[in-house]
Amino acid sequence: MKGESIDGNMSILELDSKGRLTLPKEVRESLDIGKKVLIINAGDHLKIIPLPPDPVQRLHGVFSIKKSFRALRKQAELTGKEEEAKKREELTKNDSARKQCHFRLSKHASNPMPFYSL
Secondary structure (H helix, E strand, O other), rough: OOOEEOOOOOEOOOOOOOOOOOOHHHHHHHHHOOOOOOEOOOOOOOEEEOOOOOOOHHHHHOOOOOOOOHHHHHHHHHHHHHHHHHHHHHHHHHHHHHOEEEEEEOOOOOEEEEOOOO
């Protein structure tokens, strides 16, 4: 399967009978593409992102976090609980305000009739 090179940055490739394509050697070498790539369906086109052989090893030392995983997890759980409590409190306030009963006089009766504003 051969590709047609348009310029140094573009190629037209044909898919084989199984829907596969072969990236030209020059492209693989210039982008240091190993055995794995990430393919993203971007709607009207595909994005191909080269993946390192060992992504975890590549990230080693990038983050300078002094806390243990257990401490980070506990902090995340507490933050989640606080956010959930705030949302619940806000919903309760909104629900309470919405259910306040208002009275109005009926045109045909002398007794006030309750109605709820939504």
